[in-house]
Amino acid sequence: MQHPYIKEEHKIFRRTLQRFLAKECLPFYEKWEEDQMIPRSFWLKMGEQGYLCPDIDIAYGGSGVDWGFSVIINEELERVGSSLIGIGLHSDIVIPYISTYGTEEQKQRWLPLCAKGEMITAIAMTEPGAGSDLANIQTTARLEGDHYIVNGQKTFITNGIHADLVIVACKTNPQAVPKHKGISLLAIERGTSGFSRGRKLNKVGLHSQDTAELIFEECRVPKENLIGIEGEGFTYMMEKLQQERLIVAIAAQVSAERMLELTIDYVKSRKAFGKSIGQFQHNQFKLVEMATDIEMGRTFLDQLIAEHIEGVDVVTKVSMAKWKLTEMARNIATQCMQLHGGYGYMEEYEIARRYRDIPVASIYAGTNEIMKAIIAKKLGL
Template structure:
């Protein structure tokens, strides 16, 4: 049964997106993995078809539709492969900072190009010495006249190579008490003097997704590029992390569904001892366990999406979903690879790629240990 937030128009949109991806993504994905990059041309094609930032207002180049359309996009991109995660980050994690806290001038300057695929965005929080502790970042932004002078480094930045507009978390007041009140958000554009890219990072998985280091050395950023108010960056990050973690939960759930589908097909066709391995009780029990976990995860996730779209505070449930669904996906990846036997360890079988790609979902957007800390705190512990 379809989720309550899915209407006929969402399914028409999904069918259109699937046809697009069958033509433009599926046949090219293995090549993108080899190249360690999704070409910018694919982004532009996504924009032309209306598959980027569909929920922003029409006057800024969007379709002004509900967030259910973004859910559909994230689901279908994950079915292609987890390396497509940078598009979801652009649509549903970075651009919302501009729509939510940006000035009218900023929206008019950046949003139409974001929707068209002409601007690719990134968000830079993590540093070599600061990950989960965002209040402890060391990148500084000192206001001098009509510019901020930015110094620092960021790492593990999704879309780090392609990005044309990066929203960075920085310290505009290093002496603020408590520390988080000194954090602000600045938008830094490609070509800004003092901004360079470091290495494109060589990851275990997500090979086609460009992840990089960013370096700022006396980087001169116009003060008009401040997102929202100075000193409120940490608050903005906390407000938007709810949707970011929900996107991660969605992709983990879909990855689990896809891995089970792959494995069902395999065990029905692979024979051992004169019969399909799907007829062995161990195989049946493993499949039954995974199918049950996936079905329960889907029910919880769909209800959570509905509540999020209704504007409810679902921080605790989002933390639960992000933790549980990514952890479940890791276990399912291991079980599915085992059921593939030796072939599961071969690169020509998709399960091998899924097995590589899924573990990082329990790390980014806040580690699962942080998710448990949030849950415990919100339960009054």
């Protein structure tokens, strides 16, 4: 099926990116998983080729292209492995806060470095005691003269170890009513006094994607690092979370497609009782069911991407896609591992990695239960 947002230049771009990843990423990915870190050198290579932040304006180091190019980058990175999701977070989740709400000085100072891969970004919302309930974050930022003094702790932060610039959600007005009106966003740079990293978190999956705790103790942040307007941070996050959830849905869809591809190849070659296990009707029916779910997911997702690029309000549909496609991918991972038999439980088989990488997609960027609550509200329930 032809994606409605794909043109010939996108196809050429995809082929070029695939060649780049085949040379610079795929041969090293398993080693990165063992080392539990994607090297900064790969980020720099991505930046050199224009694969970071392609949609930001040329004046700030981007290519000024449509978001379809970002979709292709996220898809091809996911086909290599889910641990590369931090790159999409950098380009398509964090950078839009700066390009949309940042001052001209902030854009000129940070965006060119981000596009080159010389500055890696993260966004810090989640806290040890506050995940989905963002209005109740406890990290505070009080203004003293020309600086905000930040105190608090963040956890589960993607790119937490590598990050040179972190956009931090904090309470600038703890007495605000309603609570979310007191939340602001501050950009905190590596080396800022009072900013330190906690543990690099040991996860079930996504082994080479660095996830960390961030600690702020009387951290002095110049007031010029405020993103947008004080007190509007919650509104900004609610707006930008739509693209974040779409990125997660894209990754889940591609992961499901890859797992089916791996499994079809496996059942054709694996023999049992004198024939390939792909010839058994039960297995055929399982594969047919998965292929149908994947095809329907891709059709819905592509239309959703096209609407997002056109600027249509996709809050309801993107919430549907996020929960439905991540649940689909998790179910497919289970079934594909089962069809691999004992080999599916072996680390040398890609399906094992996919099986442990996919479950978190139903948790981050808002749990699937939160997605259903959003949809229910949009339905007037």
